[in-house]
Amino acid sequence: xxxxxxxxxxxxxxxxxxxxxxxxxxxxxxxxxxxxxxxxxxxxxxxxxxxxxxxxxxxxxxxxxxxxxxxxxxxxxxxxxxxxxxxxxxxxxxxxxxxxxxxxxxxxxxxxxxxxxxxxxxxxxxxxxxxxxxxxxxxxxxxxxxxxxxxxxxxxxxxxxxxxxxxxxxxxxxxxxxxxxxxxxxxxxxxxxxxxxxxxxxxxxxxxxxxxxxxxxxxxxxxxxxxxxxxxxxxxxxxxxxxxxxxxxxxxxxxxxxxxxxxxxxxxxxxxxxx
Numbered sequence: 498x499x500x501x502x503x504x505x506x507x508x509x510x511x512x513x514x515x516x517x518x519x520x521x522x523x524x525x526x527x528x529x530x531x532x533x534x535x536x537x538x539x540x541x542x543x544x545x546x547x548x549x550x551x552x553x554x555x556x557x558x559x560x561x562x563x564x565x566x567x568x569x570x571x572x573x574x575x576x577x578x579x580x581x582x583x584x585x586x587x588x589x590x591x592x593x594x595x596x597x598x599x600x601x602x603x604x605x606x607x608x609x610x611x612x613x614x615x616x617x618x619x620x621x622x623x624x625x626x627x628x629x630x631x632x633x634x635x636x637x638x639x640x641x642x643x644x645x646x647x648x649x650x651x652x653x654x655x656x657x658x659x660x661x662x663x664x665x666x667x668x669x670x671x672x673x674x675x676x677x678x679x680x681x682x683x684x685x686x687x688x689x690x691x692x693x694x695x696x697x698x699x700x701x702x703x704x705x706x707x708x709x710x711x712x713x714x715x716x717x718x719x720x721x722x723x724x725x726x727x728x729x730x731x732x733x734x735x736x737x738x739x740x741x742x743x744x745x746x747x748x749x750x751x752x753x754x755x756x757x758x759x760x761x762x763x764x765x766x767x768x769x770x771x772x
Contacts, residue, residue, distance in 0.1 A: 504767030505534030511543035512752030536570035559593035573604025574630035583634035595662030602669030686716030705742035718745035726765035
């Protein structure tokens with residue numbers, strides 16, 4: 498069965514997408530063309546200027562659309578104050594009436610998002626901060642009283658009303674380290690992000706089996722290029738990936754792709770399996 502797969506766009510808010518107005522227009526066009534989601538990378542230092550703020554842009558997208566799911570894919574909680582992240586996510590969730598999906602990972606220092614600002618940049622430090630930050634954010638969304646004294650953060654909050662909409666968290670991973678798998682198993686989905694080519698179906702199936710809980714829904718998102726609108730579509734076998742457990746296909750738009758070509762891919766709609 499492959500009819501469970503939904504289709505999103507996955508792109509950086511910089512380079513040709515660095516104008517927030519362009520991103521809002523892209524999201525409106527995506528909704529009209531039948532895409533199920535629009536997801537933005539979350540960086541501070543762009544690989545190619547200019548750059549738009551992911552969260553401000555997502556708020557504008559939430560107001561301009563009505564059906565597409567949206568969110569940062571991914572945001573690194575380790576470079577953000579967890580309570581600020583929790584409030585921004587809850588605001589965007591309410592603004593979009595429950596359409597937010599929060600992609601979370603330890604982040605990358607490839608362009609200096611951490612080291613240029615004096616933030617801890619080692620994978621171990623980023624991983625530890627990510628786990629602690631997500632625990633705090635989830636407690637805040639649940640309306641729990643938070644009395645937290647951790648290795649990195651201290652929080653003292655009284656109980657409050659829980660969020661009116663669930664805020665699903667998808668764990669991004671580029672490795673299958675034990676800590677990453679544990680984080681993914683406690684999340685609502687996983688986003689394997691090994692590079693420009695998706696995992697082979699057999700590897701995806703093995704990974705999904707390691708982290709998917711048996712007692713609740715769980716999303717498996719895969720990124721790559723499959724749209725026939727590309728000059729040279731990628732080799733991804735969407736049917737095989739769906740059979741291996743994929744529930745979201747994320748068509749990747751990259752900052753060195755011409756804007757006109759990217760919008761042609763958006764307007765062409767999702768590359769439906771068997772279509």
